Amino acid sequence: MTIPLDDPERRLVVASKNSENAEHLALAGGIYTILVSGEQTNGRYTLIEMRVPPNGGPPPHRHDFEEMFTLLEGELEFTFRGERVRVRAGETVNVPANAPHFFRNVSDEPARMLCMCAPAGQEEYFRQVADPVDRADSAPPVLTEQEQRERRAKGKELAAKYRTEIL
Incomplete structure (x- = not known):
């Protein structure tokens, strides 16, 4: 077996949720921070920190990529x-x-975890359907019922484009 040559165009990535370049998104009641994007991994994977409030989390779904969560x-x-x-x-x-x-999140306390999706692309879906916020510890925006319906409809509408099915 021959290992391919190093690609000098690829760069070392050091990620911090506190970096001024970190991207924070309010989604499914929580705050998701894109730590490492598909752009940085040549599409191999994405790494996202998820802060999930009590009773928070996504609807039932499935997708054609692997997903791994480490609860912190x-x-x-x-x-x-x-x-x-x-x-x-x-x-x-x-x-x-x-x-x-x-x-x-079935507890009374917030949960925090790392989510790795391989190959990358899930972060693109999140960017399309979430609301940007300033920091990882920001409170999600308070949405009216109409705004919540609009977000759910947009999520369902875009799901297939991002290889996801909302169940």
Whole structure:
């Protein structure tokens, strides 16, 4: 086996949620910070920090890419193919491509986790459907019921473009 030559066009990435270049998005009741984007990994993966408030989380969905979550703080309940699993800080969950799943913060405290999607692209979907905020610890904007309906409709409308199905 021959290992390809180093690509000098690729750069070392050092990411911090506190960097002035960090991108923070309010989505599904939480704040998602894109730490490493597909642009930085040549499309191989994206890494996103997710801050999930009590009762927060996405709707049931599935997509054709792998997704891995490492819980840093708090406790979440993942529903995978209809089966519920409690996950606590220090644990990692891998969701295979195409499998129906979602998560919910079932505790009274915020949860924080890292989410890696491979290949990249999920961050592009988030950029299209989320509301930008200033910092990782920002409160999500308070949306009217009409604005919430509009965000859900936009998410459903764009899902297929980003290889996702909202269930």
